[in-house]
Amino acid sequence: MGSEAIKRSLEEIGLRCTPQRYAVMAFLMGCKEHPTAAEIFDAVNRVDSRSSRATTYNNLRDLVQAGLVREVAVEGRAARFDAKGMRHHHFICDRCGHVEDVKWYTVRKPASLSLGKRVLRECEVIFRGLCSKCARRRADR
Amino acid sequence: MGSEAIKRSLEEIGLRCTPQRYAVMAFLMGCKEHPTAAEIFDAVNRVDSRSSRATTYNNLRDLVQAGLVREVAVEGRAARFDAKGMRHHHFICDRCGHVEDVKWYTVRKPASLSLGKRVLRECEVIFRGLCSKCARRRADR
DNA sequence: TCTTATATTAGATATATTCAAATATCTTCA
């Protein structure tokens, strides 16, 4: 997505394309990791120190709410974020908390499974275990 | 599980059966909700004011590590806990953050799906949407 | 260019969680 495309997608959802908001979006889109809010704040300000912590949080909240960004909660650690591009599932490392993408596949909800009066919006799989780095470290010892 | 059973399962994993730890475990087992650490602290102390916040957190950490309790991270909210009885998946309400159990079924990892050098330990499905209470409220308006 | 709704900022505050050191309690075995 080019810079114009980011601008357009922000405007489509009724958010102004401010430099700070644009920077968050552009960073997330160019980032294969799943950074925390603090990491996003640092990265954006490393390039051009013009954003505050509160703005970073505000923008992340708005972008998540608008559906452009996904927030992944991780047990005992800060939340992580990624731009919603291709749909995907997540792998979370039990040891270091790292979040990685797992290629999307459709999860079929078994016909027998009742969700009652709940409204289902989404259905994702969380894989847990050791990321390749932690798996290697463990094998070394 | 009776009180003896709790005692035994704690000792099996090398944790002493202290009043505080027992209280956390017993409360979680008798609780259909998925309480936060703060709610667990309150509930345990409502009965018998003998535990501190730090102890509650310490015990939860130990119980999670030992595999008797599951921690569920929820976006933008405090973590929630439940005793691992029957295996189950989770439904998280996007609106109120409520966590509910969903009947367990085995998730087949597609043969085509490579997790690379990662070590897979667990695979759970997170359903997201509106819980029945929030769905009703929304329909009312 | 002007206007105005929206966004940003710094710092204060709230909430969630962990840490460190002192104290208490178990367990073992003499």
Next chain:
DNA sequence: TGAAGATATTTGAATATATCTAATATAAGA
């Protein structure tokens, strides 16, 4: 039983994470 040593708990303070406030600035349409 009763020391001694190991383990657990408590407490208050520290840290991490996230949100709020109110003053100020700015994007974008008229």
